[in-house]
Amino acid sequence: MNNGEAIPFLDLIGQHRELEGEIIEAIRAALRKASFIGGEALDEFEASFAEFTGSKYAVGVASGTDALKIALLSAGVTTNDTVVTVPNTFIATTEAISQAGALPAFVDVDERTSNMDARALRGYVERECLKVDGHLFDKKTGRRVAAVIPVHLYGQMCDMDEIMAIADENGLIVIEDACQAHGALYGSKRFGMKMGAGSMGLAGAFSFYPGKNLGACGEAGAITTSNADLAKKARMIRDHGQREKYFHELEGCNGRLDAIQAAILSIKLKRLPEWNRQRRSVAALYNGLLNGMEGITAPFEPEWSESACHLYVVRSKDRDALKTHLADAGIATGLHYPLPLHLQKAYTRLGYKAGSFPVAEEAAKEGLSLPMFPGLSERQVRKVAEAIGSFSVKDRVCPEGNLTGRMP
Ligand SMILES: Cc1ncc(COP(=O)(O)O)c(C=O)c1O
Structure with a gap:
């Protein structure tokens, strides 16, 4: 709600x-x-x-x-x-x-x-x-x-x-x-x-x-x-x-x-370095709040990359329910992208099938893009993390092995 x-x-x-x-x-x-x-x-x-x-x-x-x-x-x-x-x-x-x-x-x-x-x-x-x-x-x-x-x-x-x-x-x-x-x-x-x-x-x-x-x-x-x-x-x-x-x-x-x-x-280009710094601060705050949260994988940044943090995409095995849970809390999220290209109708001619690229397929099922833009406040980031935490807590306390955590 x-x-x-x-x-x-x-x-x-x-x-x-x-x-x-x-x-x-x-x-x-x-x-x-x-x-x-x-x-x-x-x-x-x-x-x-x-x-x-x-x-x-x-x-x-x-x-x-x-x-x-x-x-x-x-x-x-x-x-x-x-x-x-x-x-x-x-x-x-x-x-x-x-x-x-x-x-x-x-x-x-x-x-x-x-x-x-x-x-x-x-x-x-x-x-x-x-x-x-x-x-x-x-x-x-x-x-x-x-x-x-x-x-x-x-x-x-x-x-x-x-x-x-x-x-x-x-x-x-x-x-x-x-x-x-x-x-x-x-x-x-x-x-x-x-x-x-x-x-x-x-x-x-x-x-x-x-x-x-x-x-x-x-x-x-x-x-x-x-x-x-x-x-x-x-x-x-x-x-x-x-x-x-x-x-x-x-x-x-x-x-x-x-x-x-x-x-x-x-x-706008003159503002871009500052906007990118703000994006990186938002990502660092999300990382601090989400790392270690059960059922959630925060984005991984290899040591050689300094990301422009265009999108902040977490992974969850129960992505669709998490998306609904956040929408109920007034938090808009996105999917980038829900169906990999090799499984799109537009590319049936290429002859790939489900299972051709298992890692990309898994990412498409689990990825959820959280709010991310310069000017997103610390309070807003904390609210998103809290809402994710409340979903994860339900996950952990759910009875009788109901993996989704949604009560019957
Ligand atoms: C990864 C990637 N490639 C290409 C494009 C195409 O850019 P545009 O929408 O400006 O044509 C986009 C933009 O949406 C994109 O995200």
């Missing part, structure tokens, strides 16, 4: 109340110059976002999905290629692979992080592929395996050193799906320093969907890279394949980032 304040899953109103004056000023400036596509606002945002991620270039595009698609196309991925990723991601990752003309293939994730398991990637390469003249081919489909997309899910970095070592050995391009990981850091032995999400692979893809750590007031995305050729090609593909107006070197798409969104993103 909800007797108190409701706690939203995400509050997007607070940040906009704070920034309203600056945002309106930016929109007014665009209106007065009729500057809506390209121009200074875009250049400024691209320069500052490149610097923020530790990349030489950022290319603003229309969405995270376009960022992935255009990055793959710019890297030379083409029809008849296969691109390897994980099944527990948003469908945009695999949509982008298909839109680039390639076929998605999956490998399972690590039990503790729910991110791409480098051992599973190696297993796929060694057991399911053949190497011919330095190129990798999927034995089942005969397709060239061209690229791998590690997804930094929930803002947590994948084990990039391992994944990049496997990619190097096998001639695979690495495109990071950093759509949930703005500002996440990876302590890299390979690079001998902390590296930002999106700066290690050949390219990184970011989404600025409103609910992301850095969110536009609409749709937006960006590609990051330190490769000048890739940046040049991506700029061309996002703009109908033209380098010069009406002279098309190739077929591209309308994948440009609006100038008004770029100006708004520049305003």
Whole structure:
């Protein structure tokens, strides 16, 4: 029963109340110059976002999905290629692979992080592929395996050193799906320093969907890279394949980032380090309160990862009942994601079945995303933890082995 304040899953109103004056000023400036596509606002945002991620270039595009698609196309991925990723991601990752003309293939994730398991990637390469003249081919489909997309899910970095070592050995391009990981850091032995999400692979893809750590007031995305050729090609593909107006070197798409969104993103980017610090404090508080609570597994952060804490996802064997219990207490939660991609109707053609990726399947059954946003107060976090605790206590005292803890 909800007797108190409701706690939203995400509050997007607070940040906009704070920034309203600056945002309106930016929109007014665009209106007065009729500057809506390209121009200074875009250049400024691209320069500052490149610097923020530790990349030489950022290319603003229309969405995270376009960022992935255009990055793959710019890297030379083409029809008849296969691109390897994980099944527990948003469908945009695999949509982008298909839109680039390639076929998605999956490998399972690590039990503790729910991110791409480098051992599973190696297993796929060694057991399911053949190497011919330095190129990798999927034995089942005969397709060239061209690229791998590690997804930094929930803002947590994948084990990039391992994944990049496997990619190097096998001639695979690495495109990071950093759509949930703005500002996440990876302590890299390979690079001998902390590296930002999106700066290690050949390219990184970011989404600025409103609910992301850095969110536009609409749709937006960006590609990051330190490769000048890739940046040049991506700029061309996002703009109908033209380098010069009406002279098309190739077929591209309308994948440009609006100038008004770029100006708004520049305003918000200045706040992002502080917002990410607040997210990390919220996560630390949750960890302190939930660690050791029976029936609940708090997220695991490997020593090499500094998560951007986009989502805070706990695991429970009785996830659905816990979700209902929290909803009854006025606490909104989310599921990211309830059904792994290999079991979605959209991908029956890939021929996977239940049991193909058991770790991802388990994560989909057990994961529950708790409220997480900058500005979530200590009192609210404690209320969420208390509500979870009251569910767990019922679990422990339940009579006659009723595992769900719900009284008959
Ligand atoms: C992991 C992941 N990849 C890709 C995307 C696609 O981004 P967008 O919604 O901006 O197209 C998202 C965003 O929802 C995402 O979370």
